Amino acid sequence: xxxxxxxxxxxxxxLPALGVMMLCGIxxxxxxxxxxxxxxxxxxxxxxxxxxxxxxVIISPEFHAALGRxxxxxxxxxxxxxxxxxxxxxxxxxxxxxxxxxxxxxxxxLLTPSIVVGYLWAALALPKAGLLYEGLALFGINLNLNRPxxxxxxxxxxxxxHWTSLVVLLCFAGLxxxxxxxxxxxxxxxASNWAIFRYIQLPRLRIVLLVAVLLRFMDxxxxxxxxxxxxxxxxxxxxxxxxxxxVLKALVEFNLGxxxxxxxxxxxxxxxxxxxxxxxxxxxSKDKTRPARA
Numbered sequence: 001x002x003x004x005x006x007x008x009x010x011x012x013x014x015l016p017a018l019g020v021m022m023l024c025g026i027x028x029x030x031x032x033x034x035x036x037x038x039x040x041x042x043x044x045x046x047x048x049x050x051x052x053x054x055x056x057v058i059i060s061p062e063f064h065a066a067l068g069r070x071x072x073x074x075x076x077x078x079x080x081x082x083x084x085x086x087x088x089x090x091x092x093x094x095x096x097x098x099x100x101x102x103x104x105x106x107x108x109x110l111l112t113p114s115i116v117v118g119y120l121w122a123a124l125a126l127p128k129a130g131l132l133y134e135g136l137a138l139f140g141i142n143l144n145l146n147r148p149x150x151x152x153x154x155x156x157x158x159x160x161x162h163w164t165s166l167v168v169l170l171c172f173a174g175l176x177x178x179x180x181x182x183x184x185x186x187x188x189x190x191a192s193n194w195a196i197f198r199y200i201q202l203p204r205l206r207i208v209l210l211v212a213v214l215l216r217f218m219d220x221x222x223x224x225x226x227x228x229x230x231x232x233x234x235x236x237x238x239x240x241x242x243x244x245x246x247v248l249k250a251l252v253e254f255n256l257g258x259x260x261x262x263x264x265x266x267x268x269x270x271x272x273x274x275x276x277x278x279x280x281x282x283x284x285s286k287d288k289t290r291p292a293r294a
Contacts (some may be wrong), residue, residue, distance in 0.1 A: 035260035053261035085167025118229025148238035
């Protein structure tokens, strides 16, 4: 009976959050789904077109190219941020003044708004004025954002500066949860640092790393503000990601039906990837919480 009462209280406390999610998420998604199966004239006349817009999006080369660029960008930033964040977390001392100061400094990029990050890095990359441009010029490197490779590298550096701290904080929390007995036993056995990482730290960080990859994938896959501010989608369309393509369809071309169909497909891609990660995390989390047999 007490268990039932606790569940009732818990669900009651969740009702306000569910209401906010309904207003901010489900209702706008319903409107998007409605637009995706209709054609609109003057914004107030709707004609049922069924799956026409979805067929148009699926066969669109612009959609395929933007989707490939978004997936490539996510893969690039994950390749940089997850190993780098894990390494920094491993190098931090478990406690002390240095750790506290490091944690405070790492929260600064996370608390910086996306548009501020974009303008900050745009200023750093300004020719003949930006600190990043002048710093690389000292080594004979020309930071020319009109070259696609350079533009991608600058965006990757910007994203790494902004979000690597999240991976560090998650991994540091996971490392802090490892009992000291594991390390004492490893030292008695004469285990090397690599052996400690492979057999003690990495298994304990598996769920944390999966969560970090999921969070960073979702955020990098739907990124819009920072790349748009820095490169405006250029040079050409080399940094026009799927989010930028969606905004162009909806607000520039005012093609609400096609943009809505693209948004629905966009949503299901993120949903499927999130579900795949959840299926990876859930079995491990059950194994961790299952009591050991005597």
